Amino acid sequence: MVLLEKYEALKNYFKELGSVAIAFSSGVDSTFLLFTAHEALGDNVIAVTASSCSFPKRELNEAKDYCKSIGVRHFIVESEELEIEGFSHNPPNRCYLCKHELFTKIFDLAKKEGIAYVAEGSNLDDNGDYRPGLQAVKELGAKSPLREVGFTKQEIRELSAHFGLPTANKQSFACLSSRFPYGETITEKKLGMVDKAEQLLLDMGFNQFRVRIHGENVARIELQPKDFERMLDEELRLRIYDTFKDYGFAYVALDLRGYRTGSMNETLNI
Known part of the structure; x- marks a missing residue:
């Protein structure tokens, strides 16, 4: 068809x-x-x-x-x-x-x-x-x-x-609660941290990514592999790190496997 x-x-x-x-x-x-x-x-x-x-x-x-x-x-x-x-x-x-x-x-x-x-x-x-x-x-x-x-x-x-819809090339999105490992407490404060962190990356021109939060203050950024090189630019990298720190993150890491949906499901035995 x-x-x-x-x-x-x-x-x-x-x-x-x-x-x-x-x-x-x-x-x-x-x-x-x-x-x-x-x-x-x-x-x-x-x-x-x-x-x-x-x-x-x-x-x-x-x-x-x-x-x-x-x-x-x-x-x-x-x-x-x-x-x-x-x-x-x-x-x-x-x-x-x-x-x-x-x-x-x-x-x-x-x-x-x-x-x-x-x-x-x-x-x-x-x-x-x-x-x-x-x-x-x-x-x-x-x-x-x-x-x-x-x-x-x-x-x-x-x-x-x-049909000219505004979402044709829009990044895939899932609710912010999906950024937490199973079993870790979801709070409004941590949801706000993730929201601001992802908005920053959007404003910087990244399209498809996730910011996962581990514990109280660890951010794990999932980018498309094609964006890895851009993230290594020193000025950009330090700006992201410093701004994430302002949002409440103590540590900021780049996931070497890259962006994928449902990465928190990888630890489930289902």
Whole structure:
């Protein structure tokens, strides 16, 4: 199936639903999902974004701006993960706890607004990693159209570029809680440290990376290998180190393997 045919299949998927609430993070996948749903259903689509200390303000603002630009009704729900029992201890099923709480709120909102279905933006590439959040999505009955129709991340990026979506080349993002090793306590202070550290790297022109936090004050930077040489520039390197120190980090390390999604899952025996 060529990409535009697959896109039409996705539109038809939404037309069969009739109305849908999209869990919208302003990322690559959910932006493409919302765009397609809006093309198929018009005003019968709403977007729902969670506001929490693990979701950077820049992402929330981008979500607001995009919904406004295409005329989609946008709802923001408070989803403070640190108040969920057990979440701050960062157990391996942390994402399950978060997604279950969030999607319960989205379903309640959808019902209130007369919307028949709830959908989220996972794609086929998400099938290969440990993602307990998808278990919660399935249990609650949310739809996963991109996986069901068979979209990969690359296909989503290609179609996003074709339709001129602002996220076509946007870096992949996961909530800031994913920067912590399992079993280490997640706090608002440490989430803020990671958020500021990643914003600094974005402002410096790095595109795809993670800043992982270990203990109270160790930062482990994952960069794409092609960016290693740039990080070795002395002026840049020392600026990053000094600024991270200002944010509360005592030690700043570069991960020699480089950027990869789900690196905290590498220590799990699953």
